[in-house]
Amino acid sequence: xxxxxxxxxxxxxxxxxxxxxxxxxxxxxxxxxxxxxxxxxxxxxxxxxxxxxxxxxxxxxxxxxxxxxxxxxxxxxxxxxxxxxxxxxxxxxxxxxxxxxxxxxxxxxxx
Amino acid sequence: xxxxxxxxxxxxxxxxxxxxxxxxxxxxxxxxxxxxxxxxxxxxxxxxxxxxxxxxxxxxxxxxxxxxxxxxxxxxxxxxxxxxxxxxxxxxxxxxxxxxxxxxxxxxxxxxx
Numbered sequence: 001x002x003x004x005x006x007x008x009x010x011x012x013x014x015x016x017x018x019x020x021x022x023x024x025x026x027x028x029x030x031x032x033x034x035x036x037x038x039x040x041x042x043x044x045x046x047x048x049x050x051x052x053x054x055x056x057x058x059x060x061x062x063x064x065x066x067x068x069x070x071x072x073x074x075x076x077x078x079x080x081x082x083x084x085x086x087x088x089x090x091x092x093x094x095x096x097x098x099x100x101x102x103x104x105x106x107x108x109x110x111x
Numbered sequence: 112x113x114x115x116x117x118x119x120x121x122x123x124x125x126x127x128x129x130x131x132x133x134x135x136x137x138x139x140x141x142x143x144x145x146x147x148x149x150x151x152x153x154x155x156x157x158x159x160x161x162x163x164x165x166x167x168x169x170x171x172x173x174x175x176x177x178x179x180x181x182x183x184x185x186x187x188x189x190x191x192x193x194x195x196x197x198x199x200x201x202x203x204x205x206x207x208x209x210x211x212x213x214x215x216x217x218x219x220x221x222x223x224x
Contacts, residue, residue, distance in 0.1 A: 033212075042216050042217060043201065056209075091155070093155075098145075099160060102156070105153075
């Protein structure tokens with residue numbers, strides 16, 4: 001049963017620290033999405049890759065967030081420096097065509 | 112720009128009764144419409160989608176949704192709800208060329224025994 005995996009599942013860090021979240025998409029999927037979920041804003045698209053190329057990162061604060069796909073089996077989302085307002089659940093999703101499969105998420109708490 | 116509205120924050124029904132979760136959308140061109148469900152502390156799970164074809168779409172766990180172009184709606188339905196259907200439900204819309212999803216705010220469904 002193919003699944004999107006995300007690590008870590010939980011992360012607590014202090015303001016100013018660097019945070020890296022990792023995602024392994026389902027093998028063969030050519031699109032990868034990063035979403036952020038908060039109570040106030042709901043689900044927001046942060047970044048979107050197709051065939052490892054970044055197509056849209058307009059939803060991401062550029063000064064502190066960066067997203068990459070160093071290879072087809074790994075996508076990363078980095079926050080540097082982190083701030084308390086970054087506390088949220090970050091989801092990765094992968095897809096082939098219209099349907100997206102979501103990972104379990106990384107719950108980030110920035111103190 | 113594309114957007115989705117879920118007018119109800121919460122829906123409460125008794126087990127065995129019909130369940131409806133409402134969704135309206137706004138998008139340029141032909142819409143790709145989706146329903147996802149989220150259980151506590153879990154990721155989103157795909158329920159069903161409408162791309163083209165029959166306006167009534169059947170999905171997982173006995174759910175179905177009806178695409179209504181004139182009303183720009185895509186309501187989720189289940190004829191007989193189960194307690195295990197209690198969860199957070201999201202409607203989403205994507206443009207036809209990039210599959211970027213715009214989600215609604217979500218509707219919390221509670222099915223009481």
